[in-house]
Amino acid sequence: MRAWLGIGLSVLALVGWGLGDFFIQRTARLVGVWASLLLLSGIGTLALLPAAAPALVAALGDHSQWPPLALSALIACVSAPVNFLALRRGKISVVSPIIALELPLTVALSIAIGREQLSPLQIGLILAVFTGMMLASASTATRLERGAALAFFSAFGLAASNFLIGKNSQDISPMLALLVTYAALTMEALTALLFQRRIKRLLFQVRAHWRLIIALGAADVTAWVGYALATTFIPIAVAITISESYVALAVLLGLLVNREQLRLRQRIGITLAVGGVIILAAVTGT
Template identity: 30%
Template sequence: MQVGSLALGLAAAVGWGVADFLVARVGDRLGTVATFAYAQLSGALVLAGAVAVVGAPTDLPPDLWLALGGLGVVGAAAYLLLYGSLQVGPVAVASPIAATNGAVAAVLGVVVLREPLGDAGAVGLALVTLGVVGSSVDVADLRRAVRGEATVLPGAALAVAASLALGSVMFALELFGDAVSLLALVLAIRAVGGLASLPLVVRSEAAVSPRLLAQLVAIGVVDAAAFVCFVLGLRAGRVAVVGPASSLFAVVTVVLAWLFLKESLTATQRVGIGLVLLGVPLLAGV
């Protein structure tokens, strides 16, 4: 039974889904780079506040800090690739590909760490992955892409890179286990993205209204909270469960667009959501 880790993975999915919903709205006005920069910087500032209250971890050797810093670089690059793939598009191709990052993490956990999955878990992983991909697809846009009315390769290539990078980061976080404090992990991921984003924010010529700035800060805060839930989920269970569960952020984004933007759900998306509902209990061994 992996109910606790599943719940934390789903909480991470909700946070990342809300963040991506806001990114989709803000990105059209500011562009990928500016949205990425502001969101990463706001998340880093939230982290700075946490460090000021609790104190920075100082018990790690330099080589471990270096490894965490490298992980932060990959994580920041993964976010930029994800935002870029969604902007270059078509979204009907890029989004389903990027949403497979949880499956990448799960496969790495099973192959490298020999994490037990079992027959039911394997079926659950397949159903969840297919459901996430299906719920991310806009069939009409996909048909236009197949007919050559939209350029597919650039967005698809970025999405593949984003999925591999995000899945690798998810898996790598499992390797640190309980040896590294939660704050140290968050510090590594968020500090690198924040520092890299600072010059981008300073040089950005995009006009940022107070309302837009509030949304950007919300993206950073919610994204950081989701990351904390994900790491806690890893410590409560296995990446083979938490990774796919957290990848449901794509489904959350689709549902939010349906609820608040009145976007209709296609038959494929409804089937995808149904597959997710079938697969999640199997994945957790319920």
């Protein structure tokens, strides 16, 4: 039962991140990278503060909890702006599959550092899901478009963040792990905007695009809360595999909603990714 709860939370993260990439790109292009990061992280900080308050009070008396929390926040402060910039400059169809490299990197960290034990079948299914995601991508490996290099760098930082937030969720508290990260990003983005003297302009932008901003915050917070909680029920490697498969889901939605024509390799990729996730969930839940 606990495993199925973790799987359900991972699916929630899948939906949130799928919508989140779309909203991040739109918001970053409308208000800029630092402004969109401030708005997102500010919403996350305010939303999680009540839930994280008990763990925060406990952590104030236990200094051993702060080094891993600080490391997670530091890595997020480097990778998040790069991720936003990549999505702002590039096409989602090109950038998202590159960023999805965070999947095998996160799995590698969870096994090498987190000492997670996965069965050969689980490892094979994770590889099948990742391969499917790459095949389902509309872009080709020979095309290097704007944002691609940034997305590649971002994948490494996001993988480290995924692992550390998952590990801190398991060892300390999911809500506190996220709160510290969101608070650090808020301070970083606010400092950048103060240096750029863009706070006044930001207020006008919020009034003009408040619906999009709320949607962005809701999608991102939902995704990260779902993922962080999921890692307390199932291995980090399984949680990230399920939640990151939104790349294939986006292609499938394009077929169903926009009547897009898919290539053969994309059809194979969707079958691999979706089938792999379903079987992985069944194997993990038993």
